[in-house]
Amino acid sequence: MAQPAFEEIVEDFEFLEDWEDRYRHVIEAGKAMDPLDDALKVPATRVEGCASQVWLHPQVDGGRFHFDGDSDALIVRGLIAVLRALYNDLPVSEVPRVDAGGELARLGLTDHLSAQRSNGLRAMIERIRSVSSEAAQAG
Template structure:
């Protein structure tokens, strides 16, 4: 069974990253966040859960429990695991309506994230978000 949940929120990530002066320290923090993700069982590392559009291998597993979404995730790259943790901090434990209403672009802008990532990493980050939003709002696909 996949272990779901991230114990931090988007506000926690914003507060923590604001503490660091350099992007290098922020980058290290994001990698450390990824190391805190629970391991994803190999049984979930299948095509069904792979996120297309990412430079690295990324698996994202959804679960809806009483109207709240929870996600388990993994990647074969440390920085991508960290980016997954940043995304999951924004979406885990949220309802479909909260996911649709969350301004992820503003969140990324506050993190000053996209300008420090390669174009392919940025596209992968957007692919993760699109996958989550598609589960939360299947009619929008």
């Protein structure tokens, strides 16, 4: 079972009947996030492989993984919010074990994103896994 915040998104999606409503829900989740400080929008936090500009700022505190992020595209910002619900506050050692593809499939996201957006989503997941693996090895 995924994080409670992600399970809440899954439940919300079950009540939304068509993809347009779900799409709007993802966008609204992105709008609700605090923007990433411009000082953190640097090459080191930029995610390559995304059609839009994407920045992820991961942190490990007390052995738990957390990240903030931002994008110049509303839907991508929403996808960051979904990934935050999936990964934030997990023990850093558990982050690489999350079946992101399986969890996101529960939302039907992969069926409704363009190839470029899907590639960008995979790039964000890879960055999250990479950073958490490095933190787990260092910790």
